[in-house]
Amino acid sequence: MLNYILNRLVAGIITVWAASVLSFLVIQLPPGDYVTSYIANLQAMGTMVGAEEAAALRIQYGLDQPIYVQYFKWFGLILRGNFGMAMEYNRPVAEVIGDRMTLTIVVSIAAVLFIWALALPIGVYSAVRQYSLLDYFFTFIGFIGIAVPNFMLALIILYVGFKYLHFESIGGLFSPNMAIAPWSWEKLVDLLKHLPLPAVVLGLAGMAEVMRIMRANLLDELRKPYVVTARAKGLAEHRVIWKYPVRAALNPFASTIGYIFPFIVSGSIIVSLVLGLPTVGPLLFKALIAQDLFLAGTILLLLAILTVIGTLVSDLILMWIDPRIRFGMEGNR
Numbered sequence: 001m002l003n004y005i006l007n008r009l010v011a012g013i014i015t016v017w018a019a020s021v022l023s024f025l026v027i028q029l030p031p032g033d034y035v036t037s038y039i040a041n042l043q044a045m046g047t048m049v050g051a052e053e054a055a056a057l058r059i060q061y062g063l064d065q066p067i068y069v070q071y072f073k074w075f076g077l078i079l080r081g082n083f084g085m086a087m088e089y090n091r092p093v094a095e096v097i098g099d100r101m102t103l104t105i106v107v108s109i110a111a112v113l114f115i116w117a118l119a120l121p122i123g124v125y126s127a128v129r130q131y132s133l134l135d136y137f138f139t140f141i142g143f144i145g146i147a148v149p150n151f152m153l154a155l156i157i158l159y160v161g162f163k164y165l166h167f168e169s170i171g172g173l174f175s176p177n178m179a180i181a182p183w184s185w186e187k188l189v190d191l192l193k194h195l196p197l198p199a200v201v202l203g204l205a206g207m208a209e210v211m212r213i214m215r216a217n218l219l220d221e222l223r224k225p226y227v228v229t230a231r232a233k234g235l236a237e238h239r240v241i242w243k244y245p246v247r248a249a250l251n252p253f254a255s256t257i258g259y260i261f262p263f264i265v266s267g268s269i270i271v272s273l274v275l276g277l278p279t280v281g282p283l284l285f286k287a288l289i290a291q292d293l294f295l296a297g298t299i300l301l302l303l304a305i306l307t308v309i310g311t312l313v314s315d316l317i318l319m320w321i322d323p324r325i326r327f328g329m330e331g332n333r
Contacts, residue, residue: 008315012308019304020078024071024297027288033063034087034291061087063293074294078301084294088287093298097280101302103173104279110195111203112257119207123214124246127222138211145208151270154201158274170197171276179278198277210256214249221245250321257314 035057039049058064062073077084083093126135161170172179178190221227222245230240269281280299287296 005312005316008312012312015308016301016304019307020075020297020301021071023300023304024074024293025067027291027293027296027300028067030291032291033058034061034293035063037290038087061085070293074297078298083298086287086295087292088290088295093295096295097283097298097302100278100280100283103277104281106191107173107195107198107202107277107279110199111206114199114203115207115210119210119214123211124218124241126211126215127218127249128241130219142208142212145204148204150201150205151274153204154271154274157197157201171274173198173277198271198275201271201275206256213256217249217251218245221248247321251318254317254321255314257310257317 035054038057039054042049055064062070065073074084083097085091086093086096089096122138126138129135158170161167173191173194174181174187175190175194178187181187222241224245227240227245230243231237269285271277272279272281273285280302284296284299286292287299
């Protein structure tokens, strides 16, 4: 098992490095660079920038060098714990991301907990009570969750909250008086009060998908001979269901962890803009538009790291809930 974890860690490191190369190259694909976008914004406001000043800006930001030189310079900074300077903000990337990354992780964890807390029991109930009234109801809710875009759901909730419920502050993660306040117990409580809305909006589609996966896999397990044999021997129904079929059906359920975290972070861009969430999503959107190499590259690199960590965690959970995987690993040694 230790060798397996070490192999996965090595593979994860290689994957993160490959993702850093690809993300850096993808950011370079559009024509121009950060200075081009910067000059275009200045010209839109009536300020003209000469060729000499543009060349000086490229030298200042290191954009006059070849792509591979820029990449190795950035990657060398990462190895020393420095992610470079955010060109648009003229501040270190770590400072710009700062609290936004922390809040993004908090929102992501809340959305994942919402997904698991509802998808698991609903999926089990729908499989055990197949074609019942509640099964049809949950199926309908699942289809709605998959079909309706998250940003549209956010707009509907905002409209209902302002129009009919008369909420003064429904968007964001903090009340207006707490947004710029230093961290304290009151600010933490305020965050927890605002957290359910973005967690539900971001997690609804994932909950519907995982619920359907759980239902389908448990239905397949319940039709297998070992379940029929257990019932024939008079084993209590709750033990027949929860002892083995549910654990076996959890395999696809656990394997979704690998993509849920990065999906929530990357998929929350429009929702974050609609709800006014101070997360990494809108920051990535602005960085990509401005072609801010170091800021956008760092966020994409963090998404790759989240993917690798999520995949490793899902593999470990699969080993824990499914003895067949552990026995198979022991047999291959």
